[in-house]
Amino acid sequence: MNTPSPLSHAEVEKIRREFPILQRKTASGAKLSFLDNAASTQRPTSVIDAMSECYLRYYANVHRGIHTLSEETTAAYEEARKTLANFINASSVQEVIFTAGATASINTVARTWGDQNLSEGDVILTTIAEHHANIVPWHQLAERTGCKVIFLPIEDDFTFSTDLVKEYLERFRPKLFAFTAASNVLGTKPPVARWISLARSVDAITLVDGSQAAPHETLDVQQLDADFVVFSGHKMCGPTGIGILYGKQQLLDSMPPFLGGGGMIQRVSVEGFETAELPDKFEAGTPPIAEAIGIAAAADYLTRIGLDRIAQHEHTLCQIADSGLRLIDDVEVIGPHPCDKGGIVSFSLNSVHAHDIAHQLDSLGIAVRAGHHCTMPLHRAMKKTSTTRASFYLYNTPEEAEQFVSAIEAVQNKFAKTGRRRRSR
Numbered sequence: 001m002n003t004p005s006p007l008s009h010a011e012v013e014k015i016r017r018e019f020p021i022l023q024r025k026t027a028s029g030a031k032l033s034f035l036d037n038a039a040s041t042q043r044p045t046s047v048i049d050a051m052s053e054c055y056l057r058y059y060a061n062v063h064r065g066i067h068t069l070s071e072e073t074t075a076a077y078e079e080a081r082k083t084l085a086n087f088i089n090a091s092s093v094q095e096v097i098f099t100a101g102a103t104a105s106i107n108t109v110a111r112t113w114g115d116q117n118l119s120e121g122d123v124i125l126t127t128i129a130e131h132h133a134n135i136v137p138w139h140q141l142a143e144r145t146g147c148k149v150i151f152l153p154i155e156d157d158f159t160f161s162t163d164l165v166k167e168y169l170e171r172f173r174p175k176l177f178a179f180t181a182a183s184n185v186l187g188t189k190p191p192v193a194r195w196i197s198l199a200r201s202v203d204a205i206t207l208v209d210g211s212q213a214a215p216h217e218t219l220d221v222q223q224l225d226a227d228f229v230v231f232s233g234h235k236m237c238g239p240t241g242i243g244i245l246y247g248k249q250q251l252l253d254s255m256p257p258f259l260g261g262g263g264m265i266q267r268v269s270v271e272g273f274e275t276a277e278l279p280d281k282f283e284a285g286t287p288p289i290a291e292a293i294g295i296a297a298a299a300d301y302l303t304r305i306g307l308d309r310i311a312q313h314e315h316t317l318c319q320i321a322d323s324g325l326r327l328i329d330d331v332e333v334i335g336p337h338p339c340d341k342g343g344i345v346s347f348s349l350n351s352v353h354a355h356d357i358a359h360q361l362d363s364l365g366i367a368v369r370a371g372h373h374c375t376m377p378l379h380r381a382m383k384k385t386s387t388t389r390a391s392f393y394l395y396n397t398p399e400e401a402e403q404f405v406s407a408i409e410a411v412q413n414k415f416a417k418t419g420r421r422r423r424s425r
């Protein structure tokens with residue numbers, strides 16, 4: 001495979017100018033360093049312009065009106081679906097459902113495929129490192145059907161053992177294996193294609209939570225052979241309120257609709273209703289129209305720059321932050337070596353609460369996330385109540401990664417009462 005050319009300093013500076021919000025200062029008057037991208041990213045002007053253009057020039061409801069604005073909006077909405085289908089290499093646009101986000105996508109699968117196919121005694125396999133969005137819908141499904149949710153543990157080095165995956169698949173014979181393509185806390189990236197093929201060998205359906213992967217690397221759903229893949233627009237430079245549910249056509253066709261209402265029917269009578277074809281079947285009500293146009297503009301933007309180059313850039317920043325943090329006394333980096341993870345660095349600092357760290361960093365203009373990051377089972381397994389997380393994206397710079405490390409060192413100096421502050425290099 002060819003190594004992608006790194007994003008040059010000049011390119012990153014140009015990218016930064018495309019994100020006007022990055023020019024602002026924080027409440028303390030400090031220059032903003034936005035390192036909270038795993039929670040939600042910022043948007044470039046091309047995304048904001050595409051959405052403004054929709055509202056300013058042609059907006060109307062889709063699939064309904066026989067008039068110019070509705071036809072133009074419908075064309076733009078369906079064009080957005082094509083862009084997303086290309087973004088993940090779906091074999092047809094019917095396989096791309098617009099939802100309100102990754103959470104809504106997972107809930108759709110749980111309420112439709114899950115309710116239809118699982119019953120008492122069946123097993124759903126997932127991992128302990130999942131976001132609550134990929135846990136709670138399965139607990140709810142278990143409450144409704146009597147099925148069981150089994151959690152794959154994490155290894156001491158914060159990676160997963162594929163041998164254990166194989167063992168669990170053979171031992172529990174799950175009907176569904178739902179796992180994240182990249183942990184939002186550890187950054188750990190399992191071998192997705194391998195896990196899917198192992199799941200297939202025991203006839204398990206797979207759901208890949210691509211929320212932390214799709215914004216950073218190519219997710220080719222055909223190459224992966226995934227059954228379901230979900231992700232959100234707001235984590236990939238797109239708008240909030242929109243996400244994708246990819247599903248293999250045969251599966252989506254076999255599933256009942258989730259929400260009922262306008263748009264998802266062929267016909268309604270006093271006796272009942274007939275469901276529309278894909279993808280409309282899963283898009284009841286007025287969909288997030290400008291948001292679909294926005295997520296397509298975001299996919300175009302990321303594709304223009306190159307996801308492989310973005311991933312490489314984040315990897316460089318992650319390496320600076322990760323290796324710098326490991327040199328500070330009392331810092332425990334929570335996650336594997338940078339080679340085995342995406343652009344996320346989580347850590348804890350002995351005797352300093354994560355919220356205090358985040359407050360201190362905010363006073364320096366650095367935005368990070370502190371808490372359990374919607375991964376309480378993972379934190380419990382690690383015997384932690386909270387961690388601090390820095391997450392990088394294409395517009396972050398090596399200087400920001402270095403400044404972040406220095407800031408943590410300053411926090412450590414401020415809070416620690418005794419002892420040497422930094423290990424010798």
Ligand SMILES: Cc1ncc(COP(=O)(O)O)c(C=O)c1O
Nearest residue numbers: 101102103131133184211212232
């Ligand atoms: C790994 C992962 N999955 C799912 C979600 C849920 O995404 P959303 O809140 O956009 O539905 C998140 C959000 O942080 C996430 O990081």
